[in-house]
Amino acid sequence: MSTNVLSTFAAIGFGGVVQEYLWNWENQQLRVVYETLGKGSPLLLLPAFSSVSTRLEMGELAKLLAPHFQVVAIDWPGFGESSRPSLNYRPEIYQQFLEDFVKAVFITPITVVAAGHAASYVLQLAVKSAAFSKIVLLAPTWRGPLPTMGASQQIAGIVRGLVRSPILGQALYKLNTAPSLLSFMYRRHVFTDVAKITPNFIEKKWQTTQQPGARFASAAFVTGNLDAIHAQSDFLKLVQSLTVPLMVVIGESSPPKSREEMNALIALPGVKSVVIPGSLGLHEEYPEVVLEAVQDFLFSSEN
Secondary structure, X not given: OXXXXXXXXXXXXXXXXXXXXXXXEOOEEEEEXXXXXXXXXXXXXXXXXXXXXXXXXXXXXXXXXXXXXXXXEEOOOOOOXXXXXXXXXXXXXXXXXXXXXXXXXXXXXXXXXXXXXXXXXXXXHHHHOOOEEEEEXXXXXXXOHHHHOOOOXXXXXXXXXXXXXXXXXXXXXXXXXXXXXXXXXXXXXXXXXXXXXXXXXXXHHHHHHOOOOHHHHHHHHHOOOOOOOOOHHHHHHHHHXXXXXXXXXXXXXXXXXXXXXXXXXXXXXXXXXXXXXXXXXXXXXXXXXXXXXXXXHHHOXXX
């Protein structure tokens, strides 16, 4: 496993140094792209899992944090500019990747800011090892879209299999990532200010979904195959087992089921929390508000 600096012309980023981390999973080498900006104490930014997941959704927040931290933002395996092979994407892959990446890139415990579904993976690693010194969870979730809608594991598995199939799968995926549907989903539960959901914005999101092999990890997320936790009680137990400070940021317009889960989380003793404008994409829609909400927690030596 190694890291290499990529040409700034070969990758699209938010102004940092773009690098690749070569990571092996079951005798297959994956190229994982990450970007570093700023100087100071290291801070890891983990984007949410979604069909449009990319480190660029953390880009504006990264630029705001860069005067104070050395910010590292990743493209998860199977997403963004990272390799997208036709693996059976499941929690074990991301659990091992996150552990290996943190060990390879950082030499001391770090601050981590994680969005959406990345929350479970961060909490599991934090309980397992001394990887993190502080944790900020942005609109944390632990259950994928289809399970949240009530789909059984059997139905979710059938859908995942269909999307993974060569011809029918490509057609289904194309339908479900059409610009009109992406715009609908953003309006429904990702952004709250529809003026920000411009045709150019949706075009960039659509381009992310059209990369070769993009449907495999996306299908795994949507059908719940990236759910590292399968019960609210297990999610809460992870938080109760933490020995490092935790802060949770919630969007006031979050979908009802997700908001219920977040409310249960922040009701636990010792969990700092704040509610700000936005929904599940609050880190991309309102980066300045996010920074204002968490800066005291991040900059304080006592939490």
